[in-house]
């Protein structure tokens with residue numbers, strides 16, 4: 192019984208760190224640079240140009256505020 196409680200506490204502590212897999216509402220980081228030919232996000236992410244994943248949310252301003260660049264640019 193005590194082991195079960197410990198296991199549940201551990202699970203509760205670890206889940207938030209991994210994000211919520213049930214809602215999946217965390218914006219993915221931008222895996223490429225954000226300048227140069229990448230500056231106009233919608234040119235690829237609205238139509239899927241170059242194999243870009245198409246956004247499944249309505250168009251929003253300032254993409255990078257929610258999708259931080261992973262390349263530091």
Ligand code: HEC
Nearest residue numbers: 219220221222225228229231232235241242243244254258
């Ligand atoms: C020249 C086309 C192009 C432009 C412009 C572009 N992207 Fe992308 N983007 C891609 C491609 C191709 C992928 C998938 C391949 C990869 O991982 O690099 C991608 C992947 C992503 C992903 C990951 C999506 C996922 O499901 O994990 C995000 C977020 C993203 N881009 C955001 C942005 C933002 C923000 C901008 C503007 C600053 C932008 N993109 C501009 C082509 C583009």
Ligand code: HEC
Nearest residue numbers: 216217218232233236244245246247248251252253254257
């Ligand atoms: C207010 C925050 C916010 C802004 C601003 C925003 N996004 Fe997102 N985006 C999200 C969230 C949250 C998700 C994941 C859930 C979803 O798909 O709705 C996401 C998902 C994505 C994905 C992945 C879609 C998939 O199914 O793999 C791409 C690509 C993307 N956004 C591109 C963009 C682009 C391009 C812009 C700017 C035109 C933008 N986002 C602006 C919050 C945002």
